[in-house]
Amino acid sequence: MSEVxxxxVTGVGLGAIYFLVASGLSLIYGLMHVLNFAHGVFLTLGAFLGLEVAQRLGASTWTGFAVSLxxxxxxxxxxxxxxxRVLVQKLYNRHIEQVLVTVGLGLAAVALFDGIWGTDPRFPRGPAWLSETTTIGGANIPxxxxVAIIxxxxVLAAVVLFLKHTRYGMIIRAGVENRAMVTALGIDVRNAFTLVFTIGGAAAGIGGVLASHHFGYVSPMLGQTLLIFAFIVTVIGGLGSxxxxxxxxxxxxxxxQFANFYLWGTGDFAVVILLALVLLTRPSGLMGRKA
Amino acid sequence: MTSRNTQNMDTRVKDKVSAMRAAAAPPADDAGATGSRSRLLGLIAPVGLVVLLACLPLLNLSIPGVLPGATYTPGTLHLLALAMVMAGAALSYNLLFGVAGLLSFGHALYFGLGAYGLGIVMEELELGLVPATLVVIMAGIVLSTILGAVSLRVTGIPFAMVTLAFAQAGFVLVRKNPGGLTGGEEGLRLPTDYVPDWLVGVADTRNLYWVALGALVLAFVIATWVQRSRAGHVAEAVRENELRVQVLGMRPFLVKLAIFVAASVIAAGMGMVHLLLNSGAVPHTMSAEFTISLLLMVVLGGVGSRWGAVAGAFVYVILSQRLAVLAQSSAIDDLPAVLAIPLSEPMFILGTIFILVVLFLPGGLAALGLRARALFSRRARSQLADGERTPGDLVQEDDQRS
Structure with a gap:
C-alpha cells in the first residue's frame, strides 16, 4: 500500500512539472498555432539562473530558494x-516558419548553455527541508x-483567474476561440501573443527551478528532454485546453510512474502507447475541441 | 437543338481541358530541338558530377579550409561519405516535407532502424550483408506502414508531435539496451564477421565511399521517381487542397501513407550505410536532434528541391566538422569570452544560420541557385517570377478554417 x-504522490509531483511546461505550450498553440520548440530552453535558462542566484544568496536558505523561483x-x-517579439512576430501567421525559427533557437540556445555552463550536469542544493521526507500512510515522500504540486x-489557479477575470485574459480566450473575429473587432491580438508567450515562459521558468530540485540536477538538455513529454501531454490533453x-x-x-515500477521500466513506452490510443479514438485530444 | 447544345458544350469542355493541360504541363521551350538539348544538358550535369565524385578517391585534390586533407586520404573520404549518407537521408526527408507537406519530427526512427536493425539482424540471425539488408528493408516497410497509419490520422502540427513521440520511444528503447541487443549509450558495434572484408577497416574507406555514393545516387533516383509518379503528383495535390482531391474520388490517406513508407525505406537504407561507414550505431541516430538536423539541411537547401537537399546536407556536414575544428583553434581561444563561447559551439552557429535562412532566405540555397541561373536563362527567370516557395506554403495546415 505504501508503495502505491x-x-x-510522486507521480502527481512529476505531473506538476509537466504541467508547468505544457500549460504554456498549450496556450501558445491554442492562440497562435505555433508549436514552440524553444519552450524547453526557457525552462533550462530559468533553472540555470535560479541555481546561480541561489548559490550567491546561500543555497540552503529559504530566501535563496524563493528568490531562485x-x-x-x-x-x-x-x-x-x-x-x-524578435523572432516569432516577424513571421506573423506563417506557422511553419514560426516552428522552424523556434527549432533553430532551441538548437542555438542549448549550444550556448553548453558553452557557458558546460555539458556536465550541475547539482542544486536547496533548504534542508526539501531533501527530507514526510511520511504519509507509511510512504516516505520527498x-x-x-512544493512542486502546490x-x-x-500557477494553474493564477492563470485561470487571469483568463477569466481580466480584460487581457478575455482577449486571449476569445482569440483561442476565433482569432479572426477578435481582430475584426479592432483589437490588436499581437499584444496578447506576447503576453501568452510571457506567461508560458514564466511558468516554464518556475518549472525549471522545481525540476532541477526534483530531478536533482540541471544540464543544458534538461528542458528539451522535458519538452518531449510536454508535447505528448498537450496532444493527449487537447491542444489549446x-x-x-x-x-x-x-x-x-x-x-x-506505475509502468516504470510494476512493468519493468516501460513507463516511456506506456506513455507513447497511450498517445497512440488517444489519437485513434479521439484525434483532438481528451478536452480538445472537435477538429 | 439539344444535341447541338451538348455538342457545343462538349467542344467547350474539350477546349477547357486542353487549356488546363497546357497550363499544367511544364513550360515548353521554344522549339523541340532546344527542348531535347536542354534535357540532354540536364542529364549531363548530374552524370558528370557523379563521375567526378566517383574519381575523387583516385585524385590528389585539396581544398584548404573546406576539406580536412587531400581527396584520397581516408579522413576526407570519410567526411564526404558521411555527407553523402546525410544527403540521402535529407532527400528522403524532402520527400515527406517538400513533396507531401508532412512535417515529421520522427524521421530519425527509420534511419536508426536501418543502422541498428542491420547490425542486430547480422549478429543475431547470423545472416550475410545482403540478406540482412533485405530483412531490414522489410522491417522498415512494416514498421513505417503501421506507425504511418496511426500518425496520419492527424495533420499539420499534431502530426509533427506524434511522429516525435514515436521516435522518442525508439530512442528510449535503444538506450535501454533490451537483451543486450543495442549496446545502450555506448552504441552497437558493427559485427564485422558478417561484412565482406573489403568494407572493413580504415584502408578500405574508399570502398565505403563508393558504396555511399552509390546509395546516394539510388536514393536520388528513387526520390525522383516517387515524386514524378502518380502518387507523387496526387500527394502534391493533397498538399495544396486535400478536400478537392477527395472530391475527385482519390484517397489522400493512402497516397500520403505511400510517400511516408517510401521516405522511411530510403532513410532506413541510408541508415544501413551509416552503420557500415561508422562501424557502429549510436543512439544519436534515433534522436529528435537527428531529425532536426535533417530538417535543417532541407530548409537550408530549399524545401521541395532535391538538389537543394543534397547541397544543404553537404554544407551542413562539412560546416559542422570545420566549425568543430575551428572551435579548438587558438584564434578562437584568444578572443574575449563573450565571443569565444558562442563561436566555439558549432551548433550555435548552425542554429543561428538556420534562423537567418528562415527569416531572410525562405527558398534556401535552391533560391540562390535559381537567382544565379536567372542571369543567363529565360526559363529560370520565369520560374523566379512565379515566386519562391517558402516552407510554410508546403505544409498542410489543420487550421485553415481559423
Missing amino acids: ILLA LVGALAGAAFAALTE NIVF SAAA LIGAAVASVLVALLQ
Whole structure:
C-alpha cells in the first residue's frame, strides 16, 4: 500500500512539472498555432539562473530558494517575450516558419548553455527541508514533491483567474476561440501573443527551478528532454485546453510512474502507447475541441 | 437543338481541358530541338558530377579550409561519405516535407532502424550483408506502414508531435539496451564477421565511399521517381487542397501513407550505410536532434528541391566538422569570452544560420541557385517570377478554417 501511495504522490509531483511546461505550450498553440520548440530552453535558462542566484544568496536558505523561483520565472518570461517579439512576430501567421525559427533557437540556445555552463550536469542544493521526507500512510515522500504540486496548482489557479477575470485574459480566450473575429473587432491580438508567450515562459521558468530540485540536477538538455513529454501531454490533453493539459499531465506522469515500477521500466513506452490510443479514438485530444 | 447544345458544350469542355493541360504541363521551350538539348544538358550535369565524385578517391585534390586533407586520404573520404549518407537521408526527408507537406519530427526512427536493425539482424540471425539488408528493408516497410497509419490520422502540427513521440520511444528503447541487443549509450558495434572484408577497416574507406555514393545516387533516383509518379503528383495535390482531391474520388490517406513508407525505406537504407561507414550505431541516430538536423539541411537547401537537399546536407556536414575544428583553434581561444563561447559551439552557429535562412532566405540555397541561373536563362527567370516557395506554403495546415 505504501508503495502505491508513494508512486501516486510522486507521480502527481512529476505531473506538476509537466504541467508547468505544457500549460504554456498549450496556450501558445491554442492562440497562435505555433508549436514552440524553444519552450524547453526557457525552462533550462530559468533553472540555470535560479541555481546561480541561489548559490550567491546561500543555497540552503529559504530566501535563496524563493528568490531562485522568482528569478527563474522572470528569466523564462523575459526570454520568452523577447523570442516572441524578435523572432516569432516577424513571421506573423506563417506557422511553419514560426516552428522552424523556434527549432533553430532551441538548437542555438542549448549550444550556448553548453558553452557557458558546460555539458556536465550541475547539482542544486536547496533548504534542508526539501531533501527530507514526510511520511504519509507509511510512504516516505520527498518534500520537494509537495512544493512542486502546490506551485503548479498556484500557477494553474493564477492563470485561470487571469483568463477569466481580466480584460487581457478575455482577449486571449476569445482569440483561442476565433482569432479572426477578435481582430475584426479592432483589437490588436499581437499584444496578447506576447503576453501568452510571457506567461508560458514564466511558468516554464518556475518549472525549471522545481525540476532541477526534483530531478536533482540541471544540464543544458534538461528542458528539451522535458519538452518531449510536454508535447505528448498537450496532444493527449487537447491542444489549446489548459484544463486538458492539467489532467493529461497528471495522467501521463502517473502512468509513467506505475509502468516504470510494476512493468519493468516501460513507463516511456506506456506513455507513447497511450498517445497512440488517444489519437485513434479521439484525434483532438481528451478536452480538445472537435477538429 | 439539344444535341447541338451538348455538342457545343462538349467542344467547350474539350477546349477547357486542353487549356488546363497546357497550363499544367511544364513550360515548353521554344522549339523541340532546344527542348531535347536542354534535357540532354540536364542529364549531363548530374552524370558528370557523379563521375567526378566517383574519381575523387583516385585524385590528389585539396581544398584548404573546406576539406580536412587531400581527396584520397581516408579522413576526407570519410567526411564526404558521411555527407553523402546525410544527403540521402535529407532527400528522403524532402520527400515527406517538400513533396507531401508532412512535417515529421520522427524521421530519425527509420534511419536508426536501418543502422541498428542491420547490425542486430547480422549478429543475431547470423545472416550475410545482403540478406540482412533485405530483412531490414522489410522491417522498415512494416514498421513505417503501421506507425504511418496511426500518425496520419492527424495533420499539420499534431502530426509533427506524434511522429516525435514515436521516435522518442525508439530512442528510449535503444538506450535501454533490451537483451543486450543495442549496446545502450555506448552504441552497437558493427559485427564485422558478417561484412565482406573489403568494407572493413580504415584502408578500405574508399570502398565505403563508393558504396555511399552509390546509395546516394539510388536514393536520388528513387526520390525522383516517387515524386514524378502518380502518387507523387496526387500527394502534391493533397498538399495544396486535400478536400478537392477527395472530391475527385482519390484517397489522400493512402497516397500520403505511400510517400511516408517510401521516405522511411530510403532513410532506413541510408541508415544501413551509416552503420557500415561508422562501424557502429549510436543512439544519436534515433534522436529528435537527428531529425532536426535533417530538417535543417532541407530548409537550408530549399524545401521541395532535391538538389537543394543534397547541397544543404553537404554544407551542413562539412560546416559542422570545420566549425568543430575551428572551435579548438587558438584564434578562437584568444578572443574575449563573450565571443569565444558562442563561436566555439558549432551548433550555435548552425542554429543561428538556420534562423537567418528562415527569416531572410525562405527558398534556401535552391533560391540562390535559381537567382544565379536567372542571369543567363529565360526559363529560370520565369520560374523566379512565379515566386519562391517558402516552407510554410508546403505544409498542410489543420487550421485553415481559423
